[in-house]
Amino acid sequence: MDIFLQQLANGLTIGSMFALVALGYTMVYGVMKLINFAHGDMVAASAFVGLTIYTQVMGQATSLPAVIIIFLLSALAMACIGVILERIAYRPLRTAPRLSAVVSALGASLVIQNGIMLIWGPRMRIFPELVPQIYWDFGGVVISLIQVIILVLSLVLMVTLYLFVEKTRMGAAIRAASIDQDAARLMGINVNSIIALIFIIGSSLGAVGGLFIGLYYRGITFNMGWQYGLYAFIAAIIGGIGNIPGAMLGGMLLGLFNAFIAGYISSTWSDAFTFILLIVILIVRPTGILGERVAEKV
Amino acid sequence: MQKVMKMVLASFAVCLLVVPAMADSHMETLKVGVQAPITGSYANEGQGIENGVRLLAGQINAKGGVLGKQIEVVTCDDQGTAQAAAICAKKLVNEGVKMVIGSYTSTCAQAAQKTYYKAGVLQTSDGTADSLTEAGYWTFLRNSFPNSAEAEFVAKYLVDVKKYKRIVVLSDFSTYADGLANAAEAAIKKMGGNVVSRDKIKADSQNFTPVLTNIKSKNPDAIFFAGYYSDGGQLRAQQMALGIKADFYGGDANDNPDFVKLAGSAAEGAFIVNVPSPDVLPYEVAKTFIADYVKEYGEMPPSIWGLMNIDGMRAIIHAMEQNGSFDTRKAADYLHNLTEPLPGITGPIAFAKDGNRKGGAYVVKRIQADGSYVNEYVQ
Numbered sequence: 001m002d003i004f005l006q007q008l009a010n011g012l013t014i015g016s017m018f019a020l021v022a023l024g025y026t027m028v029y030g031v032m033k034l035i036n037f038a039h040g041d042m043v044a045a046s047a048f049v050g051l052t053i054y055t056q057v058m059g060q061a062t063s064l065p066a067v068i069i070i071f072l073l074s075a076l077a078m079a080c081i082g083v084i085l086e087r088i089a090y091r092p093l094r095t096a097p098r099l100s101a102v103v104s105a106l107g108a109s110l111v112i113q114n115g116i117m118l119i120w121g122p123r124m125r126i127f128p129e130l131v132p133q134i135y136w137d138f139g140g141v142v143i144s145l146i147q148v149i150i151l152v153l154s155l156v157l158m159v160t161l162y163l164f165v166e167k168t169r170m171g172a173a174i175r176a177a178s179i180d181q182d183a184a185r186l187m188g189i190n191v192n193s194i195i196a197l198i199f200i201i202g203s204s205l206g207a208v209g210g211l212f213i214g215l216y217y218r219g220i221t222f223n224m225g226w227q228y229g230l231y232a233f234i235a236a237i238i239g240g241i242g243n244i245p246g247a248m249l250g251g252m253l254l255g256l257f258n259a260f261i262a263g264y265i266s267s268t269w270s271d272a273f274t275f276i277l278l279i280v281i282l283i284v285r286p287t288g289i290l291g292e293r294v295a296e297k298v
Numbered sequence: 299m300q301k302v303m304k305m306v307l308a309s310f311a312v313c314l315l316v317v318p319a320m321a322d323s324h325m326e327t328l329k330v331g332v333q334a335p336i337t338g339s340y341a342n343e344g345q346g347i348e349n350g351v352r353l354l355a356g357q358i359n360a361k362g363g364v365l366g367k368q369i370e371v372v373t374c375d376d377q378g379t380a381q382a383a384a385i386c387a388k389k390l391v392n393e394g395v396k397m398v399i400g401s402y403t404s405t406c407a408q409a410a411q412k413t414y415y416k417a418g419v420l421q422t423s424d425g426t427a428d429s430l431t432e433a434g435y436w437t438f439l440r441n442s443f444p445n446s447a448e449a450e451f452v453a454k455y456l457v458d459v460k461k462y463k464r465i466v467v468l469s470d471f472s473t474y475a476d477g478l479a480n481a482a483e484a485a486i487k488k489m490g491g492n493v494v495s496r497d498k499i500k501a502d503s504q505n506f507t508p509v510l511t512n513i514k515s516k517n518p519d520a521i522f523f524a525g526y527y528s529d530g531g532q533l534r535a536q537q538m539a540l541g542i543k544a545d546f547y548g549g550d551a552n553d554n555p556d557f558v559k560l561a562g563s564a565a566e567g568a569f570i571v572n573v574p575s576p577d578v579l580p581y582e583v584a585k586t587f588i589a590d591y592v593k594e595y596g597e598m599p600p601s602i603w604g605l606m607n608i609d610g611m612r613a614i615i616h617a618m619e620q621n622g623s624f625d626t627r628k629a630a631d632y633l634h635n636l637t638e639p640l641p642g643i644t645g646p647i648a649f650a651k652d653g654n655r656k657g658g659a660y661v662v663k664r665i666q667a668d669g670s671y672v673n674e675y676v677q
Contacts, residue, residue, distance in 0.1 A: 002515070003511055003512065003514075003515050006507075006511045006514070006540070007508060007511055010505075010507040010508060010511065014505055117337075121341075122336070122337035122338065122341050123341040123342055123345075124339055124341070124342075124528055124556065126556065126559040126560055129562040129563060133535075133538070133539065133562065133563050133564060135539060135541060137541055142539065142540050142541040144539045213504075217504040217505070217532055218531070218532060218535065218559075218560050218562060219504065219528060219531070219532055219556075219560050221339065221502075258505075258508075259507070259508050260508075262505075262508030262509065263508035263509075263511055263512055266498075267498070267499055267500055267503070267506075267508055267509050268471070268498060268500060270508075
């Protein structure tokens with residue numbers, strides 16, 4: 001039982017990181033029908049930006065306000081990069097065939113990844129120990145402070161996002177744009193600024209995910225975005241791409257699935273089983289768990 | 299017609315430029331290849347090897363080179379992957395190198411081995427996997443000590459000296475780590491020790507808690523991790539985060555400053571098994587070379603491994619000078635039949651007939667709160 005609960009705690013921690021990143025994929029897809037392959041590399045970039053803010057701007061301060069400022073500044077920086085990315089790589093291709101936009105996304109992914117390598121170097125960089133290593137032992141199940149922070153902060157961000165999209169006027173505009181961009185424009189919604197908003201929200205959530213990866217695992221490499229991006233992308237598909245609660249659910253499920261496969265079968269097989277799960281879901285429920293069946297526009 | 303003439307003239311000009319350069323490349327300089335992970339997870343070590351080779355080449359060139367020829371260093375980045383290593387081997391052979399220094403990992407050294415053997419190019423690597431010398435290639439000279447020597451030492455230490463009752467052996471899937479862990483497991487069992495679990499992690503996957511949670515349920519008192527520092531540091535941090543009280547022993551490839559940085563405050567109390575560190579090498583030649591290295595690059599060599607490779611290079615160059623020839627076969631024969639070991643940076647060097655380096659003494663180092671090492675046990 002201890003082992004089961006411990007794997008559950010591990011799975012939820014990783015799952016909430018996947019979910020944060022998956023939100024970026026799913027929101028962009030929801031509105032633009034574009035798979036933003038550069039998102040994973042944005043996540044990696046945010047960990048490096050956070051590291052630089054820590055060393056250069058904050059003077060290696062580790063107090064709580066300093067950590068909060070690092071999170072805010074990194075999210076702000078990544079939001080700016082996200083908007084610039086959309087302006088340069090995606091907006092000129094908005095009316096182009098969908099494949100062109102996907103190729104542009106792959107190109108953007110390579111540019112960001114190599115940009116990180118050129119700026120911060122190819123070596124693994126070590127993220128500072130910003131959260132003290134505090135653990136609680138609940139009868140054999142050990143939970144650390146960083147795990148609690150990751151889980152709670154992720155849930156707060158996700159619930160806030162959900163309420164924002166469902167309950168506010170701006171959220172209604174996002175939903176309208178995702179259903180039909182032309183009709184939304186006729187209703188007086190500025191679709192360009194909605195898309196910019198999507199990139200701001202997605203990129204800053206991804207930035208938080210990237211900082212969590214840095215804080216939790218400590219070692220960050222320029223090419224790690226690919227791995228996390230792929231997992232988050234799968235999470236978004238499992239939950240139903242384009243669906244916000246689906247991305248959260250998909251991320252959590254994928255984290256748990258990974259932890260249990262690695263724990264009870266073998267860590268060697270966790271990737272293989274992840275893809276088997278993806279295939280099964282695509283066969284049984286092609287729209288994902290929470291995805292709705294939508295008729296293809298003709 | 300004018301166009302055709304222009305093209306003919308142009309290609310003629312190109313030939314004039316290229317042909318002499320190709321014909322003379324063998325004669326002008328002694329080409330030394332470096333095959334190392336300049337990028338990727340082990341970049342730290344790969345750059346250490348390249349820096350060391352360039353420093354030594356510069357020093358030899360300043361003294362007039364080898365048999366009157368200047369050394370020219372050609373580097374190929376194998377990224378720590380077997381695929382890139384195989385390409386590097388072909389590339390370096392085409393460049394016409396006489397010897398290749400590296401690579402850092404056994405996997406990469408092994409992937410390149412056969413190409414060098416077929417081309418008669420000498421290869422000296424710090425790879426410790428026993429399988430590296432099993433093919434019996436005369437071109438391969440191991441400048442470190444094989445896994446089996448380390449495994450024997452670890453088994454003796456854990457079972458006889460520390461008397462652990464429940465030992466876990468952990469590795470990744472690489473040639474080196476898997477080989478070392480298997481050898482250690484066999485040696486521990488042979489000495490009557492109790493291996494409660496033999497687990498594997500996937501290198502670079504970062505999330506090791508599922509495997510560690512299983513290990514926790516076995517209630518071990520010691521964990522021996524054969525694998526690289528980039529995983530070892532995170533493994534140690536996650537071990538402490540899960541409250542696993544067992545003593546952590548990292549194999550030789552954990553001996554890198556990044557281990558301590560990755561593990562953070564959890565590094566304290568972890569043990570690392572390796573040959574002695576560069577800074578405690580007692581030999582005069584070591585002190586001079588390390589001082590030169592620090593002067594040139596402003597930092598200590600990242601670990602002992604770069605220096606081991608430098609020793610391999612020094613041995614080969616010494617053999618060529620003694621033979622008065624660049625013939626690689628003769629150099630290998632000379633090194634296989636040394637009557638007296640050569641003085642090396644990392645200790646006396648002599649090679650067995652199969653290309654293994656003879657000798658080898660290990661130490662167990664404990665990491666202190668400030669990240670520095672203190673010797674716990676010296677063989």
